[in-house]
Amino acid sequence: MFHLQRIASLDLPELAPYRTLKLAHEHRERGFFVAEGDKVVHRLLASDLEVISVLLPEHRLAEYEPALHARREDILVFSATEKRILEELVGFELFQGVLAVAKVPAQDSLPAVFKKTQPPRLLVAADGLTNAENVGVLVRNCVAFGAQALIVSQTTASPYLRRAVRNSMGTIFELPIIESKNLAANVAELKQLGIRCIAAHAHTDQRVLDEADFTRDCCIIFGSEGSGISPAVLAACDEAVAIPMPPDVDSLNVGSAAAVFLYEANRQRKVREMVGRVTPCAPSSALPSTARTA
Numbered sequence: 001m002f003h004l005q006r007i008a009s010l011d012l013p014e015l016a017p018y019r020t021l022k023l024a025h026e027h028r029e030r031g032f033f034v035a036e037g038d039k040v041v042h043r044l045l046a047s048d049l050e051v052i053s054v055l056l057p058e059h060r061l062a063e064y065e066p067a068l069h070a071r072r073e074d075i076l077v078f079s080a081t082e083k084r085i086l087e088e089l090v091g092f093e094l095f096q097g098v099l100a101v102a103k104v105p106a107q108d109s110l111p112a113v114f115k116k117t118q119p120p121r122l123l124v125a126a127d128g129l130t131n132a133e134n135v136g137v138l139v140r141n142c143v144a145f146g147a148q149a150l151i152v153s154q155t156t157a158s159p160y161l162r163r164a165v166r167n168s169m170g171t172i173f174e175l176p177i178i179e180s181k182n183l184a185a186n187v188a189e190l191k192q193l194g195i196r197c198i199a200a201h202a203h204t205d206q207r208v209l210d211e212a213d214f215t216r217d218c219c220i221i222f223g224s225e226g227s228g229i230s231p232a233v234l235a236a237c238d239e240a241v242a243i244p245m246p247p248d249v250d251s252l253n254v255g256s257a258a259a260v261f262l263y264e265a266n267r268q269r270k271v272r273e274m275v276g277r278v279t280p281c282a283p284s285s286a287l288p289s290t291a292r293t294a
Helices: 013-019 024-029 038-045 058-069 083-090 110-116 132-144 162-167 183-192 231-236 254-277 289-293
Strands: 002-006 032-036 051-057 075-080 099-103 122-127 149-152 177-179 196-200 218-223 239-241
Touching: 002 058, 013 032, 013 051, 013 075, 013 083, 013 099, 024 032, 032 038, 032 162, 038 051, 038 058, 038 099, 051 058, 051 083, 058 075, 075 083, 110 183, 122 132, 122 183, 122 254, 132 149, 132 162, 132 254, 183 196, 183 218, 183 231, 196 231, 196 254, 218 231, 218 254
Parallel strands: 002 075, 051 075, 122 149, 122 218, 149 177, 196 218, 196 239
Antiparallel strands: 032 099, 051 099
């Protein structure tokens, strides 16, 4: 359901989230986030998250009406005759001119995620990623490669920042997020649950990617491109693993590194699954004598 309201004044109290798009900390403190762009807003409307309002040009309303009518809550839809009015409201140029505000979902605890998921579990953690766009790409990689949850440290940008949501292309609506207050303590908690914690660490000679075992329950931890994983979190991990690269090449962007690690985890798991499906051949001593002598 939805209630249409044409914008007569940019000072309406209900438009406050759109007037303060650059004040992301305010949004997070109030428990809502902003979705931007056609694909992201369509995916939001198709999700189970609670949507508060939608902002769009009047001529775009018809294409969103089916999704809006299908919602259970009553969504306030703001429209304007021209996109420039919306741009005056938000304070910057809009490419597609469609935004929405929704509530940040309640978080699960690590034990709850453990109970809801089946082995072999694949979790991801982020430590010190301050760039919201990189966090969004990491979310997208998690969903693309079947990670069951993302844990973000207290030093990592929220996955619900507008730019993170946009760069995730709406996949954030499919991924359980745990916002940690102490990632090193969470790593210890994961280990108690039997989940192996593997640090994606560019500067290690311990082990390279194809030598690591991703076939069991595991959590892969990624750090910032500059300083990497913090010492406390790195020390809490079971092992550090590197992508094999020439020594004179800088480490990969976290989005690229995550794609490589998660692809390798999926590859190993598929190989193990295929091997498990193969029925072992009967030993020659168990075959009939006629078969052995034929």
